[in-house]
Amino acid sequence: MSKTRTSRTRTTLSRRKFIATAAAGTAAAITGFPHIAGAQAKVIRIGMPTILSGRVAMLGNSNRASAQIAVKAFNEAGGVNGRTIELIDRDSQGKPDVAAKVTRDLINNDGCEIIIDGEASSGAFAVQEVIRDLPVLCIHTCSETSALSADPKLFVKTAFRCARQGIHDAVAGGTYAAKVAKEKGLKRWMTCSPDYAYGRDNTAEFLEFTKRFEPSVEVVDQVWPKLFAPDYTESITKILQVKPQAIYSALWGGDVVAFIEQATLYNLFGSSTFFSSSIGDPPVLTAIRQIPEGLLTAYRYSRQYPENTGNTAFADAFNKVAHFDPTNWGWQTYVAMGFLVEALKRTNGDTDGKKLAAEIAGMRLQTPLGIDGTITMRESDHTIIGYPVAWSHTVPKAPFLAGFEPVAWENILSHEAEWKKSKGYV
């Protein structure tokens, strides 16, 4: 009897403890404990809002992996002036309002002195507005929307973009596509891009420059599958009916993987030349089981390009942490950390936003990820130039890309200047 009572008492206590633990766990899950790496005294806290859940969590994870590699290297080298870095990342779930809240929390509650913003465009614009009111340095590492840095109304003195941008890719893509169209006589074009702001803007800009450089190009039809659509059969069969000579697609991530697999069943790529904005991301290339030969893609990242040992070493280090090759977001975050570390060295560990911004503006960073061994943070609009913008074609065996063809930055910059004028930005 007493045994039973003891047992019951134990059970009750145990259950209470369990409930208390569960409640604490639930509270932690709701409020979201940040993931903290490399905590030490006198540390410089860097906050990173990024997408760590949902369909693009893999990209957010690649931001985290790149930042961790850079933080580890910085700390192991002794930091600057006795100060090391602590990285605090938080999940924004890809929602702009959450990104803004998380950024404010990182600064106000977690004491972060610097923000490395790993948000997609919608989130990046929200973070930019948070930074506008706070004196901290912010480097956006993922947003490709040109307006973020091109539109002077959005300019923030302590904010930078270390990411490729739409207008640069549009000029590069247009230049390359026009060259191929001329060589192969590709006149009838069709597009298949996701039906949302990025898909439509990206496609319109690509076509604008392709037609400008090769006026014989005619867009005979366009299909707009939903973002994250599971099935593309009706879009593919529509393309088969139109019989275009060339197709451009801004589908990305898992969507472009599914599209390629389904289109291969119909032998679509046997009759049309395919241009893609995003197949060049290594996770996409490795996810496609039987990649057709000769698909043309814009550069996202490759351990082969730029061809140097530093780039390969970065890819190996990244793969060791993330267990996949770097993504486009991954290399951009790594370079952003490079700008930050260099600026911290120059300020001797002073994290004042204005001082760091003064160092980063116009900085020409030595990095193996730049095509000439450097990437420059342009002073006038706080965005990078000189990064890889090559196009290549797919091959059936790993690493699945070959024949990188760079596009001259002088060409890109001159057309960008015209574009800025046409938009009223300058």
Next chain:
Amino acid sequence: MNLEALVACLTSASCAVTQISTALIVGTLLFLVAAGLSLIFGVLGVINFAHGGFYMLGAYFAFTAYKLSGSFIVALVAGSLGAGLFGVLFERLIISRVYGRDLLMQLLVCYALTLILDDGVKLIYGAEYRMMGMPAAFAVAPVQIAGAFVPGYYLFMVAIALATGLLLWLGINRTLLGKTIRALAINPQMVGVLGVNTAALYAGVFGVGSLLAGMAGALAAPIRTLTPGIGFSFLIESFIVTVIGGMGSIAGAFIAALLIGFIRAFGAIGFPWFVEGLMFAIMALVLVIKPTGLLGREAA
């Protein structure tokens, strides 16, 4: 609207065959998911909002089985049975406790399971997208029919879905077990009084419904990207199908799923901007004219 292109397509044998095959591909896969949803509602009276989760489980089980065995048949069986068994467990351990409760309670339980399944898949397989790849037997040139090209795998997929639908219909309408299940849907107390183990029957029906969703997931695995949460995209269209066809009607689900397939296939040619709108408009129209759906029964 491009009615000219639509008419041109309908009068061209190759275009018409291509689009009809597209309608069948889209429709039959949707039918498998919607049939399971409809069956569960028809017999158990539960609107299973977690149904998309079973589609996802089927796809991931098939992915794993294919990776381990290299056989697509094994993958298909594993995906279907795995989701079915999981459905039986879910019914016995959780959903059976909220029978007869209000809709909100059922909704919360199902939503909770969906989140748990999504996070479970993320823990095991990671958040990144995965692709099973086309089995070697189907990696062949598409079949030519009246000048149109139809991939061999899609023909297989449509055949499996149609055969499964036929078996289900025969099982429910032409067997003693089917008769008992139909009786269970109408008067469970009476069926229980007659000595039938109603709890086991409920679990079995829920399992078959989940198995159908799992089979759809397994059939989709070679051609669709797998990510945690993939079932959700299917769930909305499945609900449209069950509402149009009539909650609880397998034949209604079949007709409605094919209708959605045809709207998608020919809408892409003739009215690409109104495909989604037309689907919802038809659903609204059915709700106004015949709230029980095309083949749904009036409440006794």
